[in-house]
Amino acid sequence: MRASEHLRTLLQTIIAELGFAWPAKATIEPPKDKRHGDLAANCALVLAKEADKNPRQLAEELAAKLRASSPSIAEVAVAGPGFLNVTFSPAFWQGKVAEVERTGERFGASALGVGKKAQVEFVSANPTGPLHIGHGRGAAVGDSLVRILRLAGYETEAEYYINDAGKQMHTLGRSVWLRARELAAAQNGAAALRPPFPEDCYQGEYIIDIARDMLAANPALTGLPEADGIDACYEYGMKVIFDGIRQDLADFQVTHDVWFSERGLVERGSVEKTLAMLRGTGHAFEEDGALWFNTTAFGDDKNRVLRKSDGSLTYFASDIAYHADKYARGFDLVIDVWGADHHGYIPRMRAAIAALGQQQSAFEVILVQLVNLLREGEQIAMSTRAGTFETLADVLQEVGTDAARFMFLSRKSDSKLDFDLALVKQRTMDNPVYYVQYAHARVEALHRRAAERGIDAAARAGNDADLALLVESAELDLLRLLDRFPQVAEDAAANLAPHFISYYLMELAGVLHHYYAAHQILDANNPALTSARLRLLRAVAQALKNGLALLGVSAPDSM
RNA sequence: GCGCAGUUAGCUCAGUUGGAUAGAGCGUUGGCCUCCGGAGCCAAAGGCCGCAAGUUCGAUUCUUGCACUGCGCGCCA
Secondary structure (H helix, E strand, O other): OOOHHHHHHHHHHHHHOOOOOOOOOOEEEOOOHHOOOEEEEEEHHHHHHHOOOOOHHHHHHHHHHHOOOOEEEEEEEOOOEEEEEEEEHHHHHHHHHHHHHHHHHHOOOOOOOOOEEEEEEEEOOOOOOOOOOHHHHHHHHHHHHHHHHOOOOOEEEEEEEEOOOOOOHHHHHHHHHHHHHHHHHHOOOHHOOOOOOOOOOOOOOOOOHHHHHHHOOOOHHHOOOOOHHHHHHHHHHHHHHHHHHHHHHHHHHOOOOEEHHHHHHHHOOHHHHHHHHHHOOEEEEEEOEEEOHHHHHHOOOOOOOEEEOOOOOHHHHHHHHHHHHHHHHOEEEEEEEHHHHHHHHHHHHHHHHOOOOOOOHEEEEEEEEEEEEOOOOOEOOOOOOOOOOOOOHHHHHOOHHHHHHHHHHHOOOOOEEEEEEHHHHHOOOOOHHHHHHHHHHHHHHHHHHHHHHHHOHHHHHOOOOOOHHOOOOOOOOOHHHHHHHHHHHHHHHOOOOOOOHHHHHHHHHHHHHHHHHHHHOOOOHHHHHHHHHHHHHHHHHHHHHHHHHHOOOOOOOOO
């Protein structure tokens, strides 16, 4: 059991004996200053008014009872205005190792989402070009959230929404079509006469590659009527680009369980059904020849169009139907990962969620800020249309999946990120993925070395090394950090914040490196102590590995 | 003009339900034994937590105003 839960249980009992309930504002947290003990509780401060007592006096009473309550409590001090500073016995902390051994890959699991279904929709890039670095950040955040929610007990699905019903798809078809005609004209020696490539088409080189492939397979392509040609180009282009996107995501260790097509949604009539429902509930109305949704009734700035006066549907209309579909599939928590430039879209989406009869808490949007791609401090311009961006594939090729993922996940999603290619390749603390991975590799190296030297008594005799030998302050620091991991993982899930994990891992790696430098682990003259230490380090390695797994970063045995 | 986010050490950033002397890395300066992996460790310097009021035992955290930065504000997606 976590130290904080253990202490809370003890205090709750004591407070109940005094005739009070556990105050809602009471907290139990590790104090900033280690000298104040392992955990600090403010319940005496919070309870003082209700109990009509001086906070310090009340704290003294609680402290006396707490000292006698359990052998796991080594010391209770009253400090400051009335904090209870609690120190646990070494035996309590040493028991953490066995807990990690018992739970293994599940160490860090919590009951936060047990019995609930969650869905994370992320990337969902239109298949009009390869993924770029910004998509990479969304992919890392979304995929990590899925892993974090799963460990927190949620039954979680990862989904990719394919916008294959909109105007951009037609633009893609037209872009490929026009490039194909250019290529065909060039073959006939008529290049000088061709019109300039339109600005509103996709400029990237990949469009030309696709057109060239199509022509090679079917030289008669450009003889088709224009509408048919564009359709063919669209179908083929989308397939090629999607294959590329799937490959990029696979290389980035990102998995989607469901690929959901907007076109399918439209063809099934789901959008029409949703619009009819909105009409039925009085939220949708006709005006100026268009169909509107009165989102202002739910706090939006202005009402929004669902069906334009030309009869075509807006993106918003199908998006409402899409979200209705999500809830129909039974998700209790629907999470959308969006680029931060879409934040203006949130109020109308929240309006839609409310109109669908869902609680606001059943819908969360994670905004992922822009990635500023640099090389040696110099900005690299990015624009899909101009074709001047750096693709995710190129970046991964250069810096590797682990470094890229850790960089994306070591920052709050909703803050801008400078991604310097030169920096992410460096093996310094500017780029802490190596610091954390090195900690894991270091532990593995120690075990290998111990086996070579034949001094790993614990490995030979099973996990019965005497943990009571772990009394150094650095050892207790490691044990305390192990205790915190389940709470960190749960907080990361509750706050949808993968960066909590990154920061925890950097701290754990730091304490491990400190310990390693301060103490000789392998000591042939003291096999009992060596075994105990190796057993502790095995648990630390497990925590590092589990944490890295939540980020989708590997935990190498050697580097 | 309106809305949303942000402003913490020279740089890049943590700090979520209000707590004790505000943290980390990088950079700078100075150290680390013929020893388990130096991708490491130890130490020092470095701060009006954007500014100003308010709320209370207590504010980087909550409220309001202001300044600056970014992003949005379409019958686009």
